[in-house]
Amino acid sequence: MASKIQGSADFDEQFLTCPVCMLHFRDPRVLPCLHTFCRECLQEWATKQQPLECPTCRTQVSLPDQGVDGLRTNFYVNNLLDFAAVKEGVGPGVPCQVCEGTKKGARSWCVQCAVLLCESCTNTHRRFPAMKGHQIVTQENLEASEGVPSSFQRKAFCPKHEDQVLTFYCEPCQTLVCVACTVVNHSRGDKHNPVEIGSVAERKKRDLQKLLAKVEPREKDVRDTLNEVDRELSQLPTSADAAIEQATGYFDQLMALLQDRKKEVVQQIDSNRQEAGKCLETQKEAIEFELTGLTSASEFCKQALKHGSDVHVIEVEGQARQRVEELMTTPSDLTARPSQVVFSEGTAVAEFRDDVARAGCVHVKVKVDASKCSVEIKPAVEGFSNVSLLSTVDKNGHLCSVLKDDVTDTLTNPSGQAVPTQLQEKGRGLWEISYTPEVTGNHRLEVKVNGGSVAGSPFDVRVQSRVTPVLTIGREGDEEGELNLPRDVAVDMDGNIAVVEWGNKRVQIFDARTGQSLRCFPVDGWSPWGIDMDSNGQFVLTFGNYPTGNQAIRVYSREGKLIKTLKPDCLWNPRGVAVLQDGRMVVADIRQHSCLLLQPDGSLIRDIGKEQLRDPRFIAVDESLDLLFVTDCEAHRVFVFDLEGQLKFMFGEQGRNEGKLYYPSGITVDPAGNIIVVNWFNRRLLQVFGPDGTYLRTVATVTGGDPRGIALTPDNHIAVTCDRGCCVELYRYK
Template sequence: MASKMQGSADFDERFLTCPEHEDQALTFYCEPCQTLVCVACTVVDHPRGDRHNPVEIGAVAERKKWDLQGLLENIQPRGREVEAALCDVKMEISELPTSANAAIAQATAYFDQLMALLRDRKEEVVEEIGSRCREVGKCLETQKEAIEFELAGLTSAFEFCKQAWEHGSDVHVIEVEGQARQRVEELLTAPTDLTARPSQVVFSEGTAVAEFRDDVARAGRVDVKVKVDASKCSVEIKPAVVGISNICLLDTNGQISSELKDDVTVTLNDPSGQAVPTKLEEKGKGLWEISYKPRVKGSHRLEVKVNGRSVAGSPYDIRVQRFHTPVLTIGREGCGEGELDDPTDVAVDMDGNIAVLEAGNKRVQIFDAKTGQSLRCFSVDGYHHFGIDIDSNGQFVVTSRVPFFGGDTQGIRVYSPDGKLTKTLKPDCLRDPRGVAVLQDGRMVVADWRQESCLLLQPDGSLIREIGKGQLQNPWFIAVDESRDLFFVTDYEADKVFVFDLEGKLKFKFGKRRENEGELQCPTGITVDPAGNIIVVNLTNRRVQVFGPNGTYLRTVAKVRRGNPEGIALTPDGNIAVACMNGHCVDLYKY
C-alpha cells in the first residue's frame, strides 16, 4: 500500500471485497490489527475479544477523513512554502546568466581600468626617460665644450712655452716669459669644473614584479551571493517624536553584512504621503539602525524590504508624537501591580529595567523600560523614601528622610537584586538624607538637607568627608561622572547646580531663577549622559533641560505634563525617565 502513496490513489473495485472471502464485502475494521475485514472474518479470524475489536467501517472512515483533513492542513502551508521556494529557484536560475554577464562586465571594466592605468604609467615613464636623457645630454654637451675650450688653451700655452724654451734666444726668452706666465696663470686661475656630471638614465622598479604579482592576484574577487530570506528579518519599532532623530532596529538574523546593504530598501512616508529621509547604519551582527527625523506628528508608514520582499510585519505604522509628549507613560495611581503612589525617584538596573521608588506604597517596583510592564516589586523599610541608586553589584540603595511625626527611621538601606534587605546604615553624620549616588567602588555621595551639604561615605556608612558646607542651601538629587571624578547636585532653594570633585573642591556652578530657556526654577532630578552632558528637571516650570559638560545650556528636551517631577534617569534606549510624584506615574521622553 505504501508504494501507492507515490502516485495518485488507486480505488480499484477489487479492494472492496475480502481477500479471504471473495464473496464478502469489507464492512468492518479490526482496530488492534489495523485491518479491513468482512463479516465472516469477524467470526473466524477476528472475533471480538481481547485481541480483536472489529467495528463498522463507517465510523472509522469518518475518523480517518478527519485525520486526512488534518494532514491536508499540515501539508498546505508547507506546500505553499515549497512552491514559493521553487518559484524563487526558477527565477534565480533564469536570472543567473544575467547576474553572470553583469559580473563579467564589471570584471572587464575593472581590469580594463587597471590595464589602462598601467599603459598610462608606461607612457609616462618612457616619456620621462626621454626627457631626462635630453636634459643629461645637454648638460654633458655643455661640460664637453668647456673642457675642450680649456684643453685648447692649455695646449696652446704648452706649445708656446716649449718653443721658447727649446729654440728661443736669450733675448727672446726674456721677452716672452712674462707673456707666457700671464697666460698660464689665467688658465690655471679659472679652471673648468671636471667633476662628474649625470651621465646615465636608468629605470628603477617602484614595486617589485613579485610583489605586483601578489597584488594582481588579489585584484578582484568572485563571490556567490546568497539571497537574504526576508521572512527571517524583523523590525523593532520605537516611539518617535517630532523634530529629533528617532530610530528603529532592523534585525536581519545575521544575514546582511555591509556588502549586502544595497539589498535593503527603506521607505518612510508621513501622514500626507510625503517621503521622510532615512539613513541605514550597520550596528553589527546583522543588526541595522534605521534613523529618521519626522517633521510632523501623526501616523507614519514604514516599509522595509529585502531583495524586493517585505520583511515580516511590513509596512509598519509609527506613531510620531509632539515634542513634549511622553513616548511612554508607566503606571497610574494605586497600590496594585503596575500602579504607583508618589514615585520620588528612578534608577536603571543591571538589565536596563526601570526601578521606581514609591514613597506612598513604601516599595520599589521594577518595570520593563520598553513596554512599561511591571516585572516585580519589593517593600522597603522606613518612611518618606526619597532617593534610589543601584551599585555595581546590582543592589538597590534607598534613602529615607526624617518622618514628619518624628522618630529615627531615616537612613540608607541596601537591598539585594531580589529585594532582600542586606544592611541598614545610620551613621551619626547623617541627619536627613535625600538623593544618593553610588560609585563603582561602593562609596556613596548623599545629599543631606538638614546639614545643607553632601556626605561622601564609605560602603559601611562611615564618613570620608563633608562637601559643600556653607555653599549649598537645599541639596536634593545627585549624579556622578566618575570619568571626570565629579559629582553634580541640584540645589532646590538656590536654583543652581553645583559641581564638586570627590576631594570636595567646588569646580563650578550654573543656573539662575528665571522663566527663560536654560534657566532653573527649583531644580530637582539630575543625571549625566555618556558624553558628559548634564540633564536637569525643574519642579516649578517642569522643563527637562540639557547642559554641556561645562554647564552651558544646549537644549530643552521636554516639558513634563504632570506636576512635581522629581528624580530622573537615562534609559539604555535613549529616553529620559521622570518620576512624576503627584502624577503617580513615570513619563519617558525621547532624549
C-alpha cells in the same frame, strides 16, 4: 528496503538483519546508542578498533567489564526471529524438532523451549509438570494472526534460580528477581522492596512514551531539513549555471577591458559552488547521522513498547532514556546553509571603466522568508534621529544575512512626502532603519526583503513633538503598574527603570521600552526617598523621617531581598543618593545642609558643602572628572564639588524662563559631561547645561506635577518621576 517476511505485517527482513554480516541476527546485543548487532560481529569488530565505535553511527562505546557478553540481549528481536522461524517452519513436511519427524509434521511452537513440535509431542510436552506454564503457539493461531501475537514472548528466567521466572522488580536494587529471590536475597525491608513487574512495566512504558514524544518532533524537523538540503543540492548547479550565464552576458559587453577579470569571476563562481556544496554535504552528513540515531531510538522505543515484555521494557528503558538524552543534548545544526551562487553586476557598464579591479560580485544567497521577517517600531520624535529594527529570517525563523540591495525601506510623512532613511546591518540578520522626521503625525514605513513585503508592512510610525513625553508610565494607585508619590528613579543593569514610591513604600521596576511593570518589592522603613544602583546591580535606598530616628540607608538585592541596613550617626534626614564604582556613597542630607561621603559600611569619610548648601536634594557624580553635582532647591542653583569637598563652581539664576533655575530637583550627567536638571516648581523645565554650567537647551516642559528624580536611559531617554502626577515620563534626549 528488504521484502516483508511472509505473513507478517509488523516487521520486515531488514529489521531482523545485522548491519555488519547482513544475515539474520545471531544472539543480538544492544549497544548504548541503541543499535543492535550480532554478538559475534561485535566481538570481531571490537578486536579491530579501540576504542570501540558503533558500526552504524560511529558513537564511541565503553564496553562492560565482561566485554561484548556484558551487553544487554535484544529480547524482542529474538522474539521476532523466533516468530519468523515459526511462520516459515510450521506446516506440512516440516519435521518435529523433538521426535525428528517420526510421527507427523510440526504443528506448534513452544515459546519457552524455542522448538517446533508435532501434535503428539505437544500433548506430551504439556503433561510434564515443569512445562505446564510454557506458552504453546499453534499453527492455527499463527495463521489467524496478522502480525506477531503479544503473547509470543520467551519468558525470562532468574540467573540464580534457573527454574524460576522473573516476576518481581526490586526498586532499591533496580533488579529483576524471581519469587525465590524475594524470600532469600530481596525480602521486603529497609533495603529491598520487590514489587510485581506489571506495575513497574506500566510506569516504564509511560516513560518510553515520553521519550518517544521527545524524539519524534525532532526526528520530523531533521527529516524535513534533510529533504530541504537535498532540494537545495539539486538546485545548486542550476543557480550556479544561471549565475555563470548572467556573468558571461555582462562581461561580453566589456570584453576588451575585462577578459581576464571575466575568467577570474567564473572561477570564483565555481569555487563558491564547490564550497557551498561542501557546506551542504557536511550539513547533510551531520543531519543523516543524527537522523540515524533518532530513527533507531524511535524504532527501538516503538518496538520495545509493541513487542517487548515487561521484563524487557524494564531493562531497556534506562538505556533508551540515556541514548535519547545524548541525542537531544547534541543536536545537529538545522539552520539554513548557503544554497545558491548568484552573480550581480555592480556598477553599470558606462560607469565601470575606472572600477575594473572591483568588477563583478559573487556571493552565496540564503533564502529569506519575507513573511516571517519582522520590524520593531520605536517611538519617534520630530527633529531627532530615530530607528526601527528589522530582523531578516529564513523559513525556520532563524536569523540570516541578506544583501543590503535586497532590502528596501520607504518612509513617507503625513503629506505623502518621502523621508530619507538609512539602512545599516548591526549583526547577522539584524538591521537598523534610521530616519529623522521633521514633522509630527502618523508616518508610514514600508519594508520589503527580496521584493516581498515584511509581515505587517506598511507600518505606522507615530512621530511626537519633542516636548511631548514619548512614554508615560503608571497612574495613581497601589496595584502593580500603578504609582503613589514616586520620588526617585534609577536605571538597572538591564536598562529597566526602577522607581521608589514614597506612598506605597516599595520599589517597582518597569520595562523602559514598553512601560510594562516587570516586578516590585516592598521596602522597610518610613519615607523612602532616593535610589541608585551599585556596581553589583543592587538597589541602594535612602530613608528619611527626622526626628523619629528611622533615617537609614538600605541595600536590596536585584530580587528585592534586604541585604543590609546602615544607620550612621551622621545621617539625619537623607534625600538623593549616588553610589560610586568602589561602593562609596554620597548622600544629600537636608537637615545637615550638606552632602555626606560615606564608606560602603556607612562610616563617614567627610562632609561636603557644609555651610555652603541650604537645601540639597538630588546628586549626580561624574567619576571620570571626580566631580559631584548637587541641586540646592532653596538656593535655585547647582553646586559642583570635587570628592575632596572643594567647591569648583556653581551655576544657576532664579527665574521662570528658559536657562533659569526655579527650585531645581532631579539632576544627572550625560556621557559628554553635560548636566541635565529639572525644575520642581512653575514651568517644570527639563534643561541641559554644558560642563561649565552654560545653558544649552530645553528638552521639554514636564507635563506631570512635581517632577523629582531623573535618570538617563541607555537608549537616550530621560525618565522623570512626577510626584503629584503619580507617573514616570520619558522624554527623548538625543
